[in-house]
Amino acid sequence: MSAEFDQKIHTTLADANLQLAIYTATGRLKEKRVESVAPGILPDYQELRTQANAIKQHSIENLDHYLEEFERNVEARRGKVVYCKDATEVADFVLGLAKERRARLVVKSKSMTTEEVDLNERLEHHGLESVETDLGEYILQLAHERPYHIVAPALHKTRYDVAEIFTRTLHVPNEIVIEKQTAIARRVLREKFLAADIGISGANFLVADSGAVVIVENEGNARLTTTAPKIHIAVAGIEKVIPRAQDLATFLKLLARSATGQLLSVYTSFLAGPRRPGEIDGPDEFYVVLLDNGRTKLLPDRTKRQSLYCIRCGACLNTCPVYRKIGGHSFPWVYSGPIGAIITPQFMGVAHEPSLPFASSLCGACGEVCPVKIDIPKILLELRSDVKKSETREKQNRIEKLAFRAFAFLMTHPRLYELAGRMGAAMAPSDGGSWIRNLPAPMNIGPVRAWLSQRDLPPPPAKSFREMWRRR
Amino acid sequence: MSRDNILHRIRTAIGRSAGQAVADPPPVRLHIPEADMESRIASMIVRIEALAGKAYRADTGKNACATVAAAIAGKTAVASNAPYLAECGITALPGVRSGITDRDELRQVCAAADIGITSADYALADTGSLVMLSSPQEARLVSLLPPAHIAVVPRERILTGLDELFTVLPNPAIQTSSMVLITGPSRTADIEQILVRGVHGPGQITVIMV
Amino acid sequence: MGKRVSLFVTCIVDQLFPKVGMAMAGVLERLGYQVDFPENQTCCGQPAFNSGYRGEARLVARHFLDTFESCETIVVPSGSCTAMVTHHFAELFAKDQAALARVHALEKRVWEFATFLTEVAGVEDVGARLEEVVTFHDGCHGLRELGIRDAPRRLLACVRGLELREIEPAEECCGFGGTFAVKFAELSGAMARTKIEAIERTGARTVVSLDPSCLMQIQGALLRAGSSVRTMHLAEVLASR
Ligand code: SF4
Numbered sequence: 001m002s003a004e005f006d007q008k009i010h011t012t013l014a015d016a017n018l019q020l021a022i023y024t025a026t027g028r029l030k031e032k033r034v035e036s037v038a039p040g041i042l043p044d045y046q047e048l049r050t051q052a053n054a055i056k057q058h059s060i061e062n063l064d065h066y067l068e069e070f071e072r073n074v075e076a077r078r079g080k081v082v083y084c085k086d087a088t089e090v091a092d093f094v095l096g097l098a099k100e101r102r103a104r105l106v107v108k109s110k111s112m113t114t115e116e117v118d119l120n121e122r123l124e125h126h127g128l129e130s131v132e133t134d135l136g137e138y139i140l141q142l143a144h145e146r147p148y149h150i151v152a153p154a155l156h157k158t159r160y161d162v163a164e165i166f167t168r169t170l171h172v173p174n175e176i177v178i179e180k181q182t183a184i185a186r187r188v189l190r191e192k193f194l195a196a197d198i199g200i201s202g203a204n205f206l207v208a209d210s211g212a213v214v215i216v217e218n219e220g221n222a223r224l225t226t227t228a229p230k231i232h233i234a235v236a237g238i239e240k241v242i243p244r245a246q247d248l249a250t251f252l253k254l255l256a257r258s259a260t261g262q263l264l265s266v267y268t269s270f271l272a273g274p275r276r277p278g279e280i281d282g283p284d285e286f287y288v289v290l291l292d293n294g295r296t297k298l299l300p301d302r303t304k305r306q307s308l309y310c311i312r313c314g315a316c317l318n319t320c321p322v323y324r325k326i327g328g329h330s331f332p333w334v335y336s337g338p339i340g341a342i343i344t345p346q347f348m349g350v351a352h353e354p355s356l357p358f359a360s361s362l363c364g365a366c367g368e369v370c371p372v373k374i375d376i377p378k379i380l381l382e383l384r385s386d387v388k389k390s391e392t393r394e395k396q397n398r399i400e401k402l403a404f405r406a407f408a409f410l411m412t413h414p415r416l417y418e419l420a421g422r423m424g425a426a427m428a429p430s431d432g433g434s435w436i437r438n439l440p441a442p443m444n445i446g447p448v449r450a451w452l453s454q455r456d457l458p459p460p461p462a463k464s465f466r467e468m469w470r471r472r
Numbered sequence: 473m474s475r476d477n478i479l480h481r482i483r484t485a486i487g488r489s490a491g492q493a494v495a496d497p498p499p500v501r502l503h504i505p506e507a508d509m510e511s512r513i514a515s516m517i518v519r520i521e522a523l524a525g526k527a528y529r530a531d532t533g534k535n536a537c538a539t540v541a542a543a544i545a546g547k548t549a550v551a552s553n554a555p556y557l558a559e560c561g562i563t564a565l566p567g568v569r570s571g572i573t574d575r576d577e578l579r580q581v582c583a584a585a586d587i588g589i590t591s592a593d594y595a596l597a598d599t600g601s602l603v604m605l606s607s608p609q610e611a612r613l614v615s616l617l618p619p620a621h622i623a624v625v626p627r628e629r630i631l632t633g634l635d636e637l638f639t640v641l642p643n644p645a646i647q648t649s650s651m652v653l654i655t656g657p658s659r660t661a662d663i664e665q666i667l668v669r670g671v672h673g674p675g676q677i678t679v680i681m682v
Numbered sequence: 683m684g685k686r687v688s689l690f691v692t693c694i695v696d697q698l699f700p701k702v703g704m705a706m707a708g709v710l711e712r713l714g715y716q717v718d719f720p721e722n723q724t725c726c727g728q729p730a731f732n733s734g735y736r737g738e739a740r741l742v743a744r745h746f747l748d749t750f751e752s753c754e755t756i757v758v759p760s761g762s763c764t765a766m767v768t769h770h771f772a773e774l775f776a777k778d779q780a781a782l783a784r785v786h787a788l789e790k791r792v793w794e795f796a797t798f799l800t801e802v803a804g805v806e807d808v809g810a811r812l813e814e815v816v817t818f819h820d821g822c823h824g825l826r827e828l829g830i831r832d833a834p835r836r837l838l839a840c841v842r843g844l845e846l847r848e849i850e851p852a853e854e855c856c857g858f859g860g861t862f863a864v865k866f867a868e869l870s871g872a873m874a875r876t877k878i879e880a881i882e883r884t885g886a887r888t889v890v891s892l893d894p895s896c897l898m899q900i901q902g903a904l905l906r907a908g909s910s911v912r913t914m915h916l917a918e919v920l921a922s923r
Contacts, residue, residue: 001865013872023876025665027851047501054498062494064482077645083475135671136662154662162663182660182668189672194583210645220616220658220673227612227650228579238478245643246500249634260661263519263599264634267673268653272645278608280553280578282650292478299485321855325872359866361859361873362732364826378773384734404730408738411693411724412745421697435905450864454871455902458698465691465700469707469719 001355008330009359018156022327025155026318032261033315033369042257051250053373056309059242060299066208066241067290073211077273079286083238086293087117090235093289094119094200095126101231103128103197107189109215109222110134111202112150112312113235113291115334116347119200130200131192133221135185142169148328150335151259151314156327189221199225199283203236204255204311206288210245212272213288216255216265223267232271232283238290239308245270251311254371258313294347304379307342309372316366316376322359332356338366342379350387357383418466425460433459502635512597512630513681519600523656524669525677527600533560536624536680540589541565543622543678547586550578550618553609554591560624560682562589573608582617588674590615592625594640595679598633599655602679606650615654621674623654627681684714688753690746690792692763693725694894702894705921706759706795713803722749728766731774732860740774747771747784755802756792759917761824761892764794769827794824796833796892796916807840812922815845816914817886819877819900821893822855834892834916841919847884854880858899874903881911889913 012018037045059066071081084090098106106123108114108130120141123130132141136154140147143165147153154162163176166184175181201222205214213234215222226232242251248270256262275282298305317323317337328336332353333344341356350357357380366376391397410417427443429436435456439448451457463471483489507515513529520527530536537560544567551563551570563570568589572578582588590610594603602623606612615621631637644651658673669675687710691703707717727742746767750756758764768789775781799805818838824830838846857863857873864870878900881889887910891897894915901913 009866009869013868021664028665044503051498051501058495058497061486062488063486064479064488064490065492065494067479067482073645077649083478085474085478089474133672134662135660139662152662152665155665157663159663178663178666179668181663182671186671190583193672194579207645210643212645218658219660219671221671223612223616223652224672227616238482243497244500245641245645246502246638247497249638250501252634262655264596264601264653264655266655266657266659268655270644270651270653271649273649275606276649279606279649280573280608280611281575281613282606290478292474292481296478296481296485299482321857321873321876322869325869325876355865358733358862359869361822361855361857361862361870363822363855363859365822365853365855368826381732381734381770381773384732385736386734388734388736400733401735404733404735404738407730408727408735408741411727411742414722414724417693417724425697435902437906447861447864450867451902453867454906455874455899456905457902458898460698461700463700465696465703466719466721468700468704472704 009326012327026324030318036257036261055247069208079273082289084291090117091122105196106130106198107196107225108132109201109225110137133189193224193228196229198231199229200233201225203234206241207245208243212270215269218266231285233287235289258315258371298346306374315369319365319369338376354387428460504636507632515597528680530682536682537561549587550581550585551589552614556591582613585618587620588614588618589622592623595625595630596633601653601655604652605648620676622678624680684716686716687755687757689719690756690758692760699894702915706917708921726763726766757798759795761794761821765823765827767792800833806836808920810920811842813843815886816888816890817847817884819891821896847886849880856896856899
């Protein structure tokens with residue numbers, strides 16, 4: 001495990017306030033999800049999951065076809081599709097367009113995809129002001145932090161944190177009432193919306209048969225982002241494409257429920273091209289950036305490519321006992337929780353943080369709630385195997401490798417296994433059968449020490465089961 | 473450049489060749505439940521109220537107009553160019569601006585108005601949603617910039633839900649460049665999970681079913 | 683003579699909790715089964731599989747196949763080890779048709795203990811008596827991979843003198859997770875503490891589970907926290923009279 005990962009986990013676990021904040025927030029989202037998919041409310045929940053999974057599978061299996069269909073339909077409605085292979089290409093495209101159109105201000109609505117490519121930083125670096133407009137994202141932009149959660153980005157911030165951030169960066173009087181904090185953001189951002197030249201959004205779905213971008217949100221900032229400025233750019237991963245507008249009926253029923261327990265999010269925008277003749281408002285120019293950024297690397301393997309089915313609902317984070325302890329910032333990249341644990345190693349390479357796929361008790365809660373039925377635990381297991389295959393011959397890994405060789409040897413030689421077990425038992429201290437709390441230094445090493453750092457250890461019994469069985 | 477490169481990488485990875493035919497996608501899954509008008513309206517009311525919106529029935533356009541007039545009560549309003557609003561007499565109410573066709577003017581008026589009044593192309597009973605298709609008659613900002621939104625919907629426009637909507641509009645892009653479903657007032661829970669309404673869009677929503 | 687069943691007691695029961703195995707054998711014998719213990723058995727290979735060592739896991743899995751292939755019915759006092767055999771062996775041998783055929787032939791005959799009682803033996807009341815307020819911990823693999831929810835509860839409901847109280851929130855992991863418990867010890871410990879707080883809120887004096895490894899984690903954490911709540915495997919409860 002990298003020292004950084006270890007350290008972040010430790011710091012988060014040690015922060016009692018943060019622990020409570022994460023646990024309460026995710027707990028609430030988790031409960032609301034459960035209520036909203038209960039059989040009395042959504043009787044065909046499981047069939048919808050199966051359908052959503054089947055559509056995603058089909059879309060990914062024919063990804064080139066649907067992207068081309070999408071592209072044709074966008075362009076037929078005077079929109080433009082731009083394929084980008086990485087962060088630099090996205091930034092170059094936006095900067096180039098901004099320069100041509102003499103744009104100075106960009107408003108952005110929430111998009112994990114643009115987080116992935118650090119778009120704000122890249123634009124700001126070239127003197128283009130870029131403002132996040134989702135309340136949570138705005139707070140984090142002011143605080144220079146990454147989203148803590150893919151749905152509730154500022155989950156770790158209290159009203160007091162927000163008050164401090166606002167007074168420091170916006171020079172407004174200290175305000176700790178949440179309604180009033182929201183009003184401050186509304187006022188500041190309203191001006192930005194009306195002054196912005198370009199609006200950049202993400203996309204929840206790209207609809208091939210319509211050439212439409214679908215964006216789901218609660219605040220109205222995505223609507224403003226895609227309506228007020230004259231130019232709208234949607235940045236989406238290539239995996240977001242689905243075949244038909246009619247498939248939205250399936251996905252929309254699942255997405256908001258899984259994310260926040262709402263039946264539908266407040267605003268679902270289905271945007272197909274720039275404004276048409278006679279329309280009074282809406283953008284004059286409409287671009288869709290289709291981003292690869294490592295996604296094509298996930299395609300060859302049939303199991304692992306399921307990771308691309310994700311609709312970023314965040315349900316797996318809220319239900320994950322690991323996320324609920326270590327929070328979002330412990331994760332080594334922008335995506336956190338179970339989905340982060342499976343896509344980070346695949347996008348960035350397993351060496352990025354080799355221990356990430358191991359940071360799971362494999363409880364399976366994520367797979368159970370995933371609305372598109374990604375088999376997250378199975379992918380974690382495959383990634384663990386990938387990590388082991390790719391590992392270098394560093395000392396720690398060599399010891400582990402040897403240990404598992406020895407394990408396999410013993411477990412295929414029952415007599416030696418029995419002997420080894422009895423030897424271990426003979427070495428262990430026997431204290432009238434009570435559980436072990438401490439061990440003398442030479443024995444208190446490796447996994448035993450790690451175990452004892454948190455819990456007591458059962459003492460080996462006087463006789464193993466097989467001995468008892470023989471003598472009964 | 474990147475386009476062909478990316479498409480090529482995709483095809484290699486999934487084992488397809490350019491232009492290769494595609495098997496049929498899984499059949500579309502749309503089930504429209506039986507629900508008479510009365511139960512659709514009842515469901516609209518329950519859903520909208522559950523989201524802290526207001527929902528009214530009006531027997532006639534005139535009654536709807538009276539409800540709108542009561543809601544305006546001295547405040548300023550902007551109405552979309554939907555002919556239905558004019559039919560009901562809403563555009564002629566004092567304090568209501570309507571008939572705007574210039575983009576900049578519309579922005580200014582909407583940014584300053586207390587209330588935005590629109591019709592809606594459809595409503596969805598099982599979620600209490602309004603379905604707004606952008607058009608020369610129905611601009612986007614009217615339901616977005618003012619702090620309150622009133623929608624006047626002819627009752628025959630109330631559909632059971634998403635499945636019926638996508639049956640009626642199998643491909644909304646044919647009709648419009650923008651279809652927005654509005655389900656309750658704008659809201660956020662980004663700070664401490666405390667619900668606050670009206671963050672960027674309207675904090676109040678009123679639906680009148682005629 | 684009754685039908686024959688073979689025990690796969692798992693390595694953890696063999697080495698650390700032999701009483702669980704004896705209790706399970708006792709319950710089965712009382713129900714009229716003829717119980718045997720194939721002596722060559724060791725482990726299902728899960729530790730290696732979950733740690734990414736598939737080659738090693740495959741060797742152990744093959745040993746399991748060799749050992750149990752001739753057995754008609756195999757009963758296991760662990761949801762997790764059962765799931766390893768019935769769900770993951772096939773993954774391990776996905777590219778080895780011959781082994782895969784052996785796996786498929788075997789996996790239908792491997793049963794988790796509680797499910798065996800309710801589904802195969804068709805009993806709920808095994809005649810047990812235990813004056814105790816207990817709560818039940820759902821082991822994650824039994825719950826999510828094997829779908830075991832009701833079986834243990836139905837069995838517990840028939841134990842005379844026993845009162846079952848459910849944990850709130852239910853169905854949350856105890857934090858064991860095999861090598862996870864030592865690789866991410868602090869995190870695993872924090873998960874265990876959240877679990878035992880929930881257990882203590884039930885007011886039960888004993889936690890019952892189908893999985894010896896969960897019980898090891900929970901008991902270890904309870905003791906470390908100075909709690910007087912104790913753990914029991916379902917087999918031990920059902921063997922009480
Ligand atoms: S992996 Fe599944 S549950 Fe997790 S965010 Fe993606 S869609 Fe939601």
